[in-house]
Structure formats: C-alpha cells, structure tokens
Amino acid sequence: MSDKKTCLYDAHVALGAKMEPFGGFIMPILYTDIAAEHRAVRGACGVFDVSHMGEVLITGPEAEKYVQYIFTNDVANAPIGKIYYGMMLHPTGGTVDDLLVYKMADDVFFLVINAANIDKDVAWMQQHITSFDAHLTNQSDDYGQLAIQGPEAEKVMQEVLHLPCEELAFYTFKTLTVDGETLIISRTGYTGEDGFEVYGSHDYIQKAWAALIASKRALPCGLGCRDTLRFEVGLPLYGDELTDDISPIMAGLGMFVKLDKADFIGKEAVAKQKAEGVTRKVVGIELEGRAIPRHGYDVEVDGQVIGAVTTGYNSISTGKSVCMALIDAAYAKLGTPVQVRIHRKLHQGVVTKKRFYDKHYKK
Amino acid sequence: MSQVIEGLYYSESHEFVKVEGEYGYVGITDYAQDQLGNVVYVDMPEVGDDVTAGEDFGAVESVKAASDLISPVSGEVVEVNEALEDEPELINKDAFGSWIIKVKLSDPSELDALLSAADYGKLCQ
Missing domain, CATH: 3.30.1360.120 (Probable tRNA modification gtpase trme; domain 1)
Incomplete structure (x- = not known):
C-alpha cells in the first residue's frame, strides 16, 4: 500500500x-x-x-461507559472541554495505543490516536463497541x-x-x-x-x-x-516506549492508569504489575561522550545484555548523549552504571530520570 | 550543488581518498555531508587499527541517523582527525578538508578501482 x-x-x-x-x-x-x-x-x-494523526468520534447514550471500558484514565464526571491522556490496553497489559480523549458532551467523545495505528485501533474499538449503546465514526480522513x-x-x-x-x-x-x-x-x-x-x-x-x-x-x-x-522531555512514542508488549506500568506511565475506576480492558494485568512490580522498565540513560545510542542498540552490564535502547539522541537542548531504554528492572535504580553498545564499542553510562530537559507548560 | 574536487579518488559509498605519498587521507564527500545534514558525532577507529577496502571502519552520525563509513582502501590507521571529536560539524563546513583517518596504504593498486572526480560527479547528479 x-x-x-x-x-x-x-x-x-x-x-x-x-x-x-x-x-x-x-x-x-x-x-x-x-x-x-x-x-x-x-x-x-x-x-x-x-x-496524519487519527480522529475517532464516539457518540451515544453509553459513549462514556464505552470509553471507560477501553481507556486507562478516568473520564467519569469529567467537565466538558477537558482532555485526558491515557492508553488502550490488551488483556495482557500491553499497549494497543496511547491517545487523547476530548470530552465534547456527556455523550460525545473525540479520540486522537496515532497515525500508524489507525486501522488497528479502529478495528479493535469496533470489536469492543458492539456490547454498548454507542457508535464509532472514524473521522481521520476528514x-x-x-x-x-x-x-x-x-x-x-x-x-x-x-x-x-x-x-x-x-x-x-x-x-x-x-x-x-x-x-x-x-x-x-x-x-x-x-x-x-x-x-x-x-x-x-x-x-x-x-x-x-x-x-x-x-x-x-x-x-x-x-x-x-x-x-x-521524556514523552513516550508508540512503537518505541509503548508497544503491544510494553505496558504503561513498564513505561513509567502508571499515573495515567486509574485502578480505582470501573473495569477496563487490561485492568487485571496492570493492577498485578502495579502491586507486584514489573520485570522490565523504561529508564533514562546518560552516556559519557557523544556517541549516539539508537533504537534497538543493546544495553549491557558485565557483558550481559539487560535490555535495549528505545529512543536516543545527542540531546539538542543539553548537548548530552542520552536515551530511553527498556531494561531488566533489577538495574533500573537511578545511578546504576550500565553500558550501551554503539558500533561494536561499549560506552559507559548511568541510569537517570527519563526527563532530560524540563517541560515549560503554561498551566 | 555539492562540490567535487579533482585529483581525489572516490567511492560509490561517498568516501574520498586524498593520496600523499604512501598515505591516504579518507573522509566523506561534500555530497555525503549534504545528504546527512548536521553531523553530531564521528565514530572513528583507533591509531594502529587495520582497515580493509570495502569494509566499515566507523560511522558518521547526524541527529537523525547513523551512516557507516566504508573504507575505500586497505592499510593501517596511522592518525585519526581528533578535531572531529570536539567539532564533528567541521565535516559540514568543509568535508574535503576534514579527513577522518590517515591510512598507510598496504595496496595502492586498490586506488585503480575507485572513481575519478568526473565519474563521481556524474554519480551524484
């Protein structure tokens, strides 16, 4: 195509x-x-x-109930005009997509999804909407x-x-x-x-x-x-820090997963991860020197591969070579020394926060 | 329009060799730096390493991507351009002036297989 x-x-x-x-x-x-x-x-x-971003409109008497069922954040009693960030999950806790939900009316929600996932998401949403009195319109081309x-x-x-x-x-x-x-x-x-x-x-x-x-x-x-x-600023990209196999808990995005609301797809799996901890986590790594860690490069400790880079750059704002990486949670503590293999050579680094530069939002 | 300099040898993978006596200075062409955009890091071998014609010896990285460096000649690396460690952007400013490695040529006949300035210029059109 x-x-x-x-x-x-x-x-x-x-x-x-x-x-x-x-x-x-x-x-x-x-x-x-x-x-x-x-x-x-x-x-x-x-x-x-x-x-290129996708837009899906959800309408109907059970629009909110349906959104609550497919979305990790809590839109119950939300004011009209409010936007929520969150995810749609597989029953395993892996991520179908991350998205924004705009509450337009009590029975109208506007969902903004990733371009690469439009077909997958719409099919997945269609599959789950059948048991609700709600209707879905893919407006991505409009x-x-x-x-x-x-x-x-x-x-x-x-x-x-x-x-x-x-x-x-x-x-x-x-x-x-x-x-x-x-x-x-x-x-x-x-x-x-x-x-x-x-x-x-x-x-x-x-x-x-x-x-x-x-x-x-x-x-x-x-x-x-x-x-x-x-x-x-540590924001995830679907395909890198969130995938069908990476849950929001593993990605460090648990604050967008509300376990105190009604049932949603994947809730059981992420509740377990929150309670028991995860085996792999997305962390930040800062490297010595200027070599650039790219997506897929191995992260190692003592010659053992403990994970892989999800996104990396020589940060334009700070000049440092930094990356996010999905690694064995045993090494995820801040300050842990790790190495990244870049063009055959091992480069020394240390686990840091994922935010390499402060956000400047106007509240 | 990117620049091509007479008298240098060129590879189809956009490296150049400037020959001085028994040594060759290897770098990337002006066309290559233009295609890459801002160079932010050059991964270089160490002095004493051997490089082989047709095999990679490092990488040039822009913000967006890494591009392997393929050696056009074989021999021992006798010097690396240390200025590129602190100022990789020199490659964007003057690609032909910013050689990456200096190689003691082990087989100067390999140069015959490389492109002339005229043929390389056609490749870049």
Missing part, C-alpha cells in the same frame, strides 16, 4: 521539505535543519503538520491538524490565525466556528513547550498553514524535531 498524503503535502514539497514515510503517510522530516527547528520551538514558535508550539504560540494563534485561546488551560479545548466551519482548538502538544493543536477541514488547515508560513512568526517544523523535542 502506498503512503498517504496529508492535505499539506504540496505545501511541504514547495518549501523543499525532506519527505519520508511515517506511520503510513509521506511526511516532512525536516525543512532545513532539525536542530534549528528544535530550537525554534524551545525559544519562539514552530508549526507542525500533524494531519480532519487536518496543526500543532503550533513554543513560548510564542499563544501570540501567534491570536495575531496570525485570529484564534482566541488565552483562556484555555493546559489539556483543555474548545470548539470555535470560523467562516462557517467548526474548529477544535486545544492547549496540547508533544514538545514539552506551551502550545496548541488545531483540528479543522483540509481547506481551513491549508489556509492556516499558508498564513503561518507567510507571517514568518512560526517556523515550519518536521517530524524529525518533533521526535527530538518529545524525547528530551
């Missing part, structure tokens, strides 16, 4: 973006330079095309999506896109009608900086992108720096 194009494909090509396949789409990896795009988001404002990220994002939203957003708190959203069409605007992102995500028709997203680029107030940013940004 050939890769899909987002509604901004032509705009990316016109800007000279380096395009590569990602999650079933052909996406811009960078426009000029990953490091410069990364720094623009940390220091000013960047705009990302994230139209929406384009922009992420406007960085300390100047609020001003850029107001002054370039004329979208009022100052009243939005972190992880809340509102719908807004502009020129007769409805947009969803949320204070969310995947960079560790303040920022917004805007969902709209392809036509609106194309116009908004063009306005942002023309204004020169937001640098076009590719998925390359989206990955370096989310990695530095």
Whole structure:
C-alpha cells in the first residue's frame, strides 16, 4: 500500500521539505535543519503538520461507559472541554495505543490516536463497541491538524490565525466556528513547550498553514524535531516506549492508569504489575561522550545484555548523549552504571530520570 | 550543488581518498555531508587499527541517523582527525578538508578501482 498524503503535502514539497514515510503517510522530516527547528520551538514558535494523526468520534447514550471500558484514565464526571491522556490496553497489559480523549458532551467523545495505528485501533474499538449503546465514526480522513508550539504560540494563534485561546488551560479545548466551519482548538502538544493543536477541514488547515508560513512568526517544523523535542522531555512514542508488549506500568506511565475506576480492558494485568512490580522498565540513560545510542542498540552490564535502547539522541537542548531504554528492572535504580553498545564499542553510562530537559507548560 | 574536487579518488559509498605519498587521507564527500545534514558525532577507529577496502571502519552520525563509513582502501590507521571529536560539524563546513583517518596504504593498486572526480560527479547528479 502506498503512503498517504496529508492535505499539506504540496505545501511541504514547495518549501523543499525532506519527505519520508511515517506511520503510513509521506511526511516532512525536516525543512532545513532539525536542530534549528528544535530550537525554534524551545525559544519562539514552530508549526507542525500533524494531519496524519487519527480522529475517532464516539457518540451515544453509553459513549462514556464505552470509553471507560477501553481507556486507562478516568473520564467519569469529567467537565466538558477537558482532555485526558491515557492508553488502550490488551488483556495482557500491553499497549494497543496511547491517545487523547476530548470530552465534547456527556455523550460525545473525540479520540486522537496515532497515525500508524489507525486501522488497528479502529478495528479493535469496533470489536469492543458492539456490547454498548454507542457508535464509532472514524473521522481521520476528514480532519487536518496543526500543532503550533513554543513560548510564542499563544501570540501567534491570536495575531496570525485570529484564534482566541488565552483562556484555555493546559489539556483543555474548545470548539470555535470560523467562516462557517467548526474548529477544535486545544492547549496540547508533544514538545514539552506551551502550545496548541488545531483540528479543522483540509481547506481551513491549508489556509492556516499558508498564513503561518507567510507571517514568518512560526517556523515550519518536521517530524524529525518533533521526535527530538518529545524525547528530551521524556514523552513516550508508540512503537518505541509503548508497544503491544510494553505496558504503561513498564513505561513509567502508571499515573495515567486509574485502578480505582470501573473495569477496563487490561485492568487485571496492570493492577498485578502495579502491586507486584514489573520485570522490565523504561529508564533514562546518560552516556559519557557523544556517541549516539539508537533504537534497538543493546544495553549491557558485565557483558550481559539487560535490555535495549528505545529512543536516543545527542540531546539538542543539553548537548548530552542520552536515551530511553527498556531494561531488566533489577538495574533500573537511578545511578546504576550500565553500558550501551554503539558500533561494536561499549560506552559507559548511568541510569537517570527519563526527563532530560524540563517541560515549560503554561498551566 | 555539492562540490567535487579533482585529483581525489572516490567511492560509490561517498568516501574520498586524498593520496600523499604512501598515505591516504579518507573522509566523506561534500555530497555525503549534504545528504546527512548536521553531523553530531564521528565514530572513528583507533591509531594502529587495520582497515580493509570495502569494509566499515566507523560511522558518521547526524541527529537523525547513523551512516557507516566504508573504507575505500586497505592499510593501517596511522592518525585519526581528533578535531572531529570536539567539532564533528567541521565535516559540514568543509568535508574535503576534514579527513577522518590517515591510512598507510598496504595496496595502492586498490586506488585503480575507485572513481575519478568526473565519474563521481556524474554519480551524484
């Protein structure tokens, strides 16, 4: 199957973006330079095309009951306009996907899922919705999506896109009608900086992108720096830190798994992991020197392989070579010396927190 | 348009060799650095290691990916460019000036199998 194009494909090509396949789409990896795009988001404002993300609408009298059953976080009694991060799990506790749930009304929930998982997730959700009085609509092809990220994002939203957003708190959203069409605007992102995500028709997203680029107030940013940004602040990427075999407990994301709510798929397995501990954990590792630990490289102690790197970079914000890795929990204590094998050589490192750079959210 | 320098030998995997007497300076071409983007780390062998034509001897890493270095020639590494340890970005600034290893050529006839500047230039079009 050939890769899909987002509604901004032509705009990316016109800007000279380096395009590569990602999650079933052909996406811009960078426009000029990953490091410069990364720094623009940390220091000013960047705009990302994230139209590849999937959107699924859940409606009906038992919409909430259904979401509660497939989702690890607790949306009971949630206020309208609130957003929750969490996971959908297999009965084993392994992760089907991580996602955002937007509560639009008592009987309407908007779920944002990873591009690479759209087909898998929708099939899985369909399978489980049959016993609920609820309906599922895959809207992934209907929406384009922009992420406007960085300390100047609020001003850029107001002054370039004329979208009022100052009243939005972190992880809340509102719908807004502009020129007769409805947009969803949320204070969310995947960079560790303040920022917004805007969902709209392809036509609106194309116009908004063009306005942002023309204004020169937001640098076009590719998925390359989206990955370096989310990695530095310890945010997981499905496929790296969360997979069908990695539970949120193993990934250190237990705070998004609420065991004190009604039954949900995988609850028993993750409850057991929380109570008894896990055999493998995702940790941070900081290396001496500048060699770069990449996904899949072995982590060793005393010549024994104890795990593998999930994501690693020479951190653009700190200059240090750091990685997240899934390792034997016996070595997961902070300060434990470990080695990473990079191009045949062993490089000395130490287990650290997964957050290599502090988030700067506006609460 | 990336630069190609006359008088150097080139490999199809985008390394160059600059020959001085019985020594060859090996690095990556301007085209290669342009394709890689910002170089953030160069993994180099140690002085005294042997390298073999057609086999990898290290890697050049950009933010996004690692690219193996394939030696175009065989011989002993007599020097590595230590400046690249602290300033790997020198490769982006001047790829041909930033050789990675200096090799004592064990079989200079291997150079005959490499590409001329003109042929390499065509490869990069």
